[in-house]
Amino acid sequence: MQVAHLHRSTGADVSARSRCDRAAIFEAVLGTWRNEVQQRRHLAIPICKRLLKVKSSSISIDADDGEEAAEELSDLMEALPVNQKKTIDDYLNIMLNVNKTLNLTAIRDKDDAYIRHVADSLALLPVIEKYATHTNGLKVIDVGSGAGLPGMILAIVRPDWSVTLLDTLGKRINFINSAAQEIGVGNARGLWARAEDAGKNKAGFEEREAHDVVIARAVAEMRILAELCLPLVPVGGIWVAAKGVDPSAELAASEKAIEELGGELVAIERVGSQAPEGYRTAVIVRKVRPTPAKYPRRAGLPNKRPL
Numbered sequence: 001m002q003v004a005h006l007h008r009s010t011g012a013d014v015s016a017r018s019r020c021d022r023a024a025i026f027e028a029v030l031g032t033w034r035n036e037v038q039q040r041r042h043l044a045i046p047i048c049k050r051l052l053k054v055k056s057s058s059i060s061i062d063a064d065d066g067e068e069a070a071e072e073l074s075d076l077m078e079a080l081p082v083n084q085k086k087t088i089d090d091y092l093n094i095m096l097n098v099n100k101t102l103n104l105t106a107i108r109d110k111d112d113a114y115i116r117h118v119a120d121s122l123a124l125l126p127v128i129e130k131y132a133t134h135t136n137g138l139k140v141i142d143v144g145s146g147a148g149l150p151g152m153i154l155a156i157v158r159p160d161w162s163v164t165l166l167d168t169l170g171k172r173i174n175f176i177n178s179a180a181q182e183i184g185v186g187n188a189r190g191l192w193a194r195a196e197d198a199g200k201n202k203a204g205f206e207e208r209e210a211h212d213v214v215i216a217r218a219v220a221e222m223r224i225l226a227e228l229c230l231p232l233v234p235v236g237g238i239w240v241a242a243k244g245v246d247p248s249a250e251l252a253a254s255e256k257a258i259e260e261l262g263g264e265l266v267a268i269e270r271v272g273s274q275a276p277e278g279y280r281t282a283v284i285v286r287k288v289r290p291t292p293a294k295y296p297r298r299a300g301l302p303n304k305r306p307l
Helices: 011-016 019-040 068-078 082-102 110-122 125-131 151-157 170-183 195-200 222-232 248-260
Strands: 003-005 052-055 058-061 139-143 162-167 188-192 213-217 238-243 263-272 279-287
Touching: 068 110, 068 263, 082 110, 082 151, 082 170, 110 151, 125 151, 125 238, 125 263, 125 279, 139 151, 139 222, 151 162, 151 170, 151 188, 162 170, 170 188, 195 222, 213 222, 222 238, 222 248, 222 279, 238 263, 248 263
Parallel strands: 139 162, 139 213, 162 188, 213 238
Antiparallel strands: 003 263, 052 058, 238 279, 263 279
């Protein structure tokens, strides 16, 4: 797996670091990634073929494009226990059936659901386990979970984790909780809330700084997500944002927001995907300072007036 990163910060490092130092670190990580992308533009990158071939309730991988990230995803999928493969298959069956009337996802075909949803969800697993301060009993929150992805897939393959799937639409949360009960995934719970309210502990929520890891996939741009996600983890926790092939421009625009909300850019990882390039990216931000109490702002403001 290719990665642009710096060493993990210690408490002493954080306390002594000036604002200028943090800006330099941000630019160093981002600059390393930009250089890598520029170099790769001169390479012939083969078209990534279908990552998954689904037969009955089993999953197999065809990762023949030579990309290291795709190969790592292939190994991960092949290593899943049979019971977990079946549970994933059962979840997709329920999701696609409900999707006929509820419009949970634009994906209608099961093979496409494996490729676009399951593979992309599982691709985040090695990143989470690499950068989280611990891996046993992790508390994870999936912001803007939609049809339960990637949160439900992660809950299935890591039954010792506690996974909260947050979404603003009650019908999606009803589906998530019903499906989790039907397939026997007791470590996943749907939470009907706005991230702004959950992050402020409004309306009886107790989610602020209550999770080790916050993840977001296909929700919003980084400067918006920073305000929605960083309040949900304590100092030392991580935010993992699933992004496209080259997130450098979006990241550059989010530097101020990440800094203001107590985060520090740690790495940009290349992860396996069905994308033509054979990979997408995961941006990892570590919480190094408490988020100021005024954040997140009231519901809707992060989208209307990003930091």
